[in-house]
Amino acid sequence: MKVGFDPSRCSVSALNSLTASTPIITRRAFITRIAQTGGAAAAWAALDALGATPLAIGADHQYPGAPALPAGIGRGKKITIIGAGMAGLVSAYELGKAGFSCTILEARSRPGGRNWTIRGGDKIVQTDGSQQALWPTAPHLYFNVGPARIPHHHHAVLDYCKQFNVPLEIMMNDNRAALFQDDAAFGGKPVQAKQVINDMRGNLSELLAKAMSGGRLDGAFSKEDRERLSGMIGAFGDLKADGKYAGSDRAGFITPPGAALAAGKHREPLSLSELLKSDFWQFKASFGEGPEQSSTMLQPIGGMDQIPRAFAKRLAKVIRYDCVVDEIRKTVNGSKDGAKVVFRQSGRAATMIESDFVICTMPLPVLAKVPNDLAPEYKKAIAECAYTKPAKIAFYTPRRFWEEDNAIYGGMSWTTREITQILYPSHGIRRRDGVLVGSYTFGLAPGDDMSQFSVQDRIAKAIASGERIHPGYATMVKNGVSIAWPNVPHNLGGWAGWTDDQRATSYRTLLAPDGAIYLAGEHLSYVTGWQEGAIRSAHRAVEMIGKRVQA
Numbered sequence: 001m002k003v004g005f006d007p008s009r010c011s012v013s014a015l016n017s018l019t020a021s022t023p024i025i026t027r028r029a030f031i032t033r034i035a036q037t038g039g040a041a042a043a044w045a046a047l048d049a050l051g052a053t054p055l056a057i058g059a060d061h062q063y064p065g066a067p068a069l070p071a072g073i074g075r076g077k078k079i080t081i082i083g084a085g086m087a088g089l090v091s092a093y094e095l096g097k098a099g100f101s102c103t104i105l106e107a108r109s110r111p112g113g114r115n116w117t118i119r120g121g122d123k124i125v126q127t128d129g130s131q132q133a134l135w136p137t138a139p140h141l142y143f144n145v146g147p148a149r150i151p152h153h154h155h156a157v158l159d160y161c162k163q164f165n166v167p168l169e170i171m172m173n174d175n176r177a178a179l180f181q182d183d184a185a186f187g188g189k190p191v192q193a194k195q196v197i198n199d200m201r202g203n204l205s206e207l208l209a210k211a212m213s214g215g216r217l218d219g220a221f222s223k224e225d226r227e228r229l230s231g232m233i234g235a236f237g238d239l240k241a242d243g244k245y246a247g248s249d250r251a252g253f254i255t256p257p258g259a260a261l262a263a264g265k266h267r268e269p270l271s272l273s274e275l276l277k278s279d280f281w282q283f284k285a286s287f288g289e290g291p292e293q294s295s296t297m298l299q300p301i302g303g304m305d306q307i308p309r310a311f312a313k314r315l316a317k318v319i320r321y322d323c324v325v326d327e328i329r330k331t332v333n334g335s336k337d338g339a340k341v342v343f344r345q346s347g348r349a350a351t352m353i354e355s356d357f358v359i360c361t362m363p364l365p366v367l368a369k370v371p372n373d374l375a376p377e378y379k380k381a382i383a384e385c386a387y388t389k390p391a392k393i394a395f396y397t398p399r400r401f402w403e404e405d406n407a408i409y410g411g412m413s414w415t416t417r418e419i420t421q422i423l424y425p426s427h428g429i430r431r432r433d434g435v436l437v438g439s440y441t442f443g444l445a446p447g448d449d450m451s452q453f454s455v456q457d458r459i460a461k462a463i464a465s466g467e468r469i470h471p472g473y474a475t476m477v478k479n480g481v482s483i484a485w486p487n488v489p490h491n492l493g494g495w496a497g498w499t500d501d502q503r504a505t506s507y508r509t510l511l512a513p514d515g516a517i518y519l520a521g522e523h524l525s526y527v528t529g530w531q532e533g534a535i536r537s538a539h540r541a542v543e544m545i546g547k548r549v550q551a
């Protein structure tokens, strides 16, 4: 049996059968053998299958750390890194430790790339016009336009936060008090997540209980298991003893329990037919269960950009801001040993920088427009990758109405309207004012692209839809700003949207360097759309360059 690197493909049951069929070797020898053929990830999965990992915590907790390059191996070697986003910053930081002389060319006057936090007074320049965030300045009044959440198992990001003393706090990603609104169900009125989710569970459990009592599942289980299963279904759905779902305290109260004789009364359950009309069950009701979205989620205190800023402080001599790259060439004086990058700083005359290696972290839609002499299959692969088209809209709110009126503290409300969701800040809880994300569209489908509308239209749409979720919204939200990533210069999109076919072809092409030019970024990972993917990809580029200079 061959054990691969990818833990999601490395099934625990397969490993179990391997254990059973190989009783003649010791556990240690067995694990060593797996590690030799399948690497550390496979060995860890095997240990986990044997119940031998410290807490049976599994693959979620693997993090080999940044590649440990031998000290000084980079001495005398120059590297040009294009982009001071997470991939570029991590590359420069790790290579610098090994003695490489790095220069980061960053097109903007700030580090972070898509890791971008907007505060009161900030100017926003997009291809479709300029805006300014007209909000007061205060530590809790910020808007994470790009990444806004860190999953508990994104160890590379979390590890750098620890190394650089970037304090984190809990990011509430999933909130049972938040709302679901669908024009096609429940009279278009918002309903609490706790009601939708628990009434769904209750209704489905009742169906299962019915199938059980009708004997339809008898053949599949022993008598003992049938009893246990009935218990499980009842507990899961909060069913009555007769297997009926008659609503649940979990779904919220119509009269709350209180002192003396106030026993409390829960709501009437939403009917299955009404629930079926809504689209919540498609993914919204289970969004917070996703591998990358489930509790615990974290965020840096004071804004996501605390992370790139911590890197930038340590790389002050390495980063050159306001440098727009015009050209990338892999040949230096006809030899294939290096690369040159032509750039302009603050619009001044073009300059050329030569180095032993280039790490290009530009998003692919940007790189596609930069003249270069990359191999034809590279150019094809770069052009082929379609990026998502996400957009966010933020408002300043003098009053935290979602907290005061709805007891919503963080999390998201979902809607079928074109804003998709409203995100409530996990920071500044119970302060007077706040910054609310009035829309976050993922831009995965053609119809889900806010960048086609003007900034004013986007904000108007967000207000109209917000009104359906929070009556009076139009008077409660102020000074909206809207960022559509396809319209952000130096990004021109959200994150890489590789298809399965492309993963087997173009994606693989870009994983290998072309001469002295390496690509890095979330687009060269299976954690696309996350900082973790960018960092892991940077680690890989660093490791490849380290091996190459030692060879």
Ligand code: PHE
Pocket: 149, 442, 528, 529, 530
């Ligand atoms: N990481 C981003 C988010 O949490 C973008 C993303 C969304 C990536 C959904 C993958 C899937 O919203």
